Amino acid sequence: MARKPAPGTRRRILTAASRLFSRQGVRAVGMQQLIDETGVGKSLLYREFASKDELVAAWIRDSDEEWWKAAAEVTGPHQGDPAGQILALLGFFYESVQSPEFYGCIYYNTSSEFRDPQYPGRVESVRHLRRLRDWLRDLGILAGASDAEDMADALMLVIGGLLNNGEVLGADGPARMAMPTAELVLRQYCPAPVGAGSA
Amino acid sequence: MARKPAPGTRRRILTAASRLFSRQGVRAVGMQQLIDETGVGKSLLYREFASKDELVAAWIRDSDEEWWKAAAEVTGPHQGDPAGQILALLGFFYESVQSPEFYGCIYYNTSSEFRDPQYPGRVESVRHLRRLRDWLRDLGILAGASDAEDMADALMLVIGGLLNNGEVLGADGPARMAMPTAELVLRQYCPAPVGAGSA
DNA sequence: GTCTATAGTGCGATAGAC
DNA sequence: GTCTATCGCACTATAGAC
Numbered sequence: 116m117a118r119k120p121a122p123g124t125r126r127r128i129l130t131a132a133s134r135l136f137s138r139q140g141v142r143a144v145g146m147q148q149l150i151d152e153t154g155v156g157k158s159l160l161y162r163e164f165a166s167k168d169e170l171v172a173a174w175i176r177d178s179d180e181e182w183w184k185a186a187a188e189v190t191g192p193h194q195g196d197p198a199g200q201i202l203a204l205l206g207f208f209y210e211s212v213q214s215p216e217f218y219g220c221i222y223y224n225t226s227s228e229f230r231d232p233q234y235p236g237r238v239e240s241v242r243h244l245r246r247l248r249d250w251l252r253d254l255g256i257l258a259g260a261s262d263a264e265d266m267a268d269a270l271m272l273v274i275g276g277l278l279n280n281g282e283v284l285g286a287d288g289p290a291r292m293a294m295p296t297a298e299l300v301l302r303q304y305c306p307a308p309v310g311a312g313s314a
Numbered sequence: 315m316a317r318k319p320a321p322g323t324r325r326r327i328l329t330a331a332s333r334l335f336s337r338q339g340v341r342a343v344g345m346q347q348l349i350d351e352t353g354v355g356k357s358l359l360y361r362e363f364a365s366k367d368e369l370v371a372a373w374i375r376d377s378d379e380e381w382w383k384a385a386a387e388v389t390g391p392h393q394g395d396p397a398g399q400i401l402a403l404l405g406f407f408y409e410s411v412q413s414p415e416f417y418g419c420i421y422y423n424t425s426s427e428f429r430d431p432q433y434p435g436r437v438e439s440v441r442h443l444r445r446l447r448d449w450l451r452d453l454g455i456l457a458g459a460s461d462a463e464d465m466a467d468a469l470m471l472v473i474g475g476l477l478n479n480g481e482v483l484g485a486d487g488p489a490r491m492a493m494p495t496a497e498l499v500l501r502q503y504c505p506a507p508v509g510a511g512s513a
Numbered sequence: 514g515t516c517t518a519t520a521g522t523g524c525g526a527t528a529g530a531c
Numbered sequence: 532g533t534c535t536a537t538c539g540c541a542c543t544a545t546a547g548a549c
Contacts, residue, residue, distance in 0.1 A: 161548095218429060283426075289467040303498055
């Protein structure tokens with residue numbers, strides 16, 4: 116009889132791709148490298164992912180999915196306190212920047228590596244960032260922000276600055292001001308953002 | 315006697331390199347493309363720049379130099395008003411993001427494309443961003459900021475967020491909040507940042 | 514394995530200043 | 532014509548996608 120297809124091959128490729136792409140960047144990693152790392156054959160790799168472009172897109176989609184799960188875990192304990200959820204989210208970002216495993220935000224980085232708006236990995240990256248922005252807006256509405264759209268965009272500025280400066284200048288560069296700056300933005304737009312009594 | 319060396323060759327290569335690298339990213343542009351665009355011969359190109367890495371570093375250095383000239387012009391009219399200089403600088407960033415010629419910040423982008431801390435183009439990029447941060451700190455001191463280091467880092471967050479979100483999400487995304495957010499930061503740290511009378 | 518593209522080298526031909 | 536900067540092309544070797 117024929118050999119059964121090994122389960123989890125796709126997952127294994129995705130895991131290796133994630134490690135290599137996020138560390139070294141997409142363009143710096145060849146398909147051969149994926150093959151060497153996973154031990155998977157070329158034919159199988161190309162059966163799972165028709166092209167490198169498609170693999171990149173699948174990696175971004177997969178990371179996006181994982182990210183939302185992690186974000187839900189982080190904000191879960193602050194159910195019913197949208198401002199607290201926003202701060203918890205920022206704290207989550209800040210932690211990830213401090214990790215030795217942080218090599219920059221894959222959504223910003225992949226967009227920066229591929230400028231063609233049609234490039235699948237960029238399309239997925241942009242989608243992720245838009246979703247994040249919209250989530251912040253929704254939380255802003257729940258928190259009673261005077262202008263949730265403005266607040267969401269201002270917070271995206273802080274997040275983008277945190278992630279990108281964190282990669283280039285390190286966690287003790289501008290990144291260290293992410294939490295205070297996010298709180299400043301939150302105070303600007305929300306009636307009683309955090310456990311702050313009026314002065 | 316002999317043929318004179320054509321003047322401005324190096325400049326011409328640098329100009330073409332700047333156009334292509336900033337638009338498409340460094341890794342996406344081949345040396346052959348530079349040769350085609352400039353009409354320069356391969357041997358001459360490699361005489362001016364011993365390697366692509368060196369060309370990239372020279373391009374970043376050159377752009378850095380140009381940037382500081384432009385920044386001086388922008389802040390010049392606000393001599394003696396350091397808070398005004400900071401706002402003018404932020405306005406300058408915001409304008410560049412709105413330009414149709416904006417393809418993202420070359421310093422953040424190049425750092426994101428090359429993760430090796432030793433890569434010359436990254437070294438130059440990091441240097442540029444550090445200088446910018448230090449300049450903001452110096453302006454903060456002149457403006458009487460309560461904590462100029464914190465303020466400089468917070469402003470770097472806004473700038474990084476502006477430039478990177480501007481490239482990915484467009485000038486009417488989070489980028490539009492750059493000026494209000496910078497003003498918010500400035501008000502937080504400076505006694506009388508802009509023409510703001512106490513309420 | 515195949516085919517393409519890349520960085521980088523080197524040489525002969527040519528263009529131009531004297 | 533002489534001399535040289537520069538171009539254009541052929542070439543290697545490596546790495547890439549598929």
